[in-house]
Amino acid sequence: MKSTGDRELMSRSQFLRYCAAGVVGSCAVATLGLQSCSSVPMLRAQQVQSELVVPLSAFEHTMMVQVERTASLPADILVVKDGAAFRALLMRCTHKGCQVQAEGQLLVCPCHGSEFSLSGEVLSPPASRNLDSYPTRFDGTQIYIRL
Numbered sequence: 029m030k031s032t033g034d035r036e037l038m039s040r041s042q043f044l045r046y047c048a049a050g051v052v053g054s055c056a057v058a059t060l061g062l063q064s065c066s067s068v069p070m071l072r073a074q075q076v077q078s079e080l081v082v083p084l085s086a087f088e089h090t091m092m093v094q095v096e097r098t099a100s101l102p103a104d105i106l107v108v109k110d111g112a113a114f115r116a117l118l119m120r121c122t123h124k125g126c127q128v129q130a131e132g133q134l135l136v137c138p139c140h141g142s143e144f145s146l147s148g149e150v151l152s153p154p155a156s157r158n159l160d161s162y163p164t165r166f167d168g169t170q171i172y173i174r175l
């Protein structure tokens with residue numbers, strides 16, 4: 029992104045990513061229950077006390093969990109299978125807080141182009157910090173994400 033005085037200009041590729049993110053995001057808005065709007069299945073998770081519950085039957089390799097937005101939970105959560113365990117990543121960019129989008133094996137921020145791995149590690153700046161994550165546990169049928 030270029031800066032001209034107090035305005036910032038977006039490159040063409042950044043603009044296209046931003047528009048694509050909007051299309052995917054608007055697909056997700058009307059979601060109730062399990063839906064697949066892109067390559068990542070989406071689920072509105074049930075929250076039980078301080079945990080989100082994701083049924084294993086709904087899970088593939090990755091799953092986007094939609095959440096009720098709060099100050100402490102400002103973005104959806106991506107759940108990724110990691111061997112026998114599960115990783116839960118807050119899809120909020122650590123640069124300036126935009127919602128990160130899953131694109132194949134990358135997590136991409138549509139605002140300024142930061143890229144993260146599926147483990148949440150920063151691959152491309154301007155973000156300098158890995159995505160936040162939540163502890164998970166698995167009881168054989170459900171994945172629990174501790175908030």
Ligand code: FES
Nearest residue numbers: 121123124137140
């Ligand atoms: Fe700037 Fe994500 S908010 S790269």
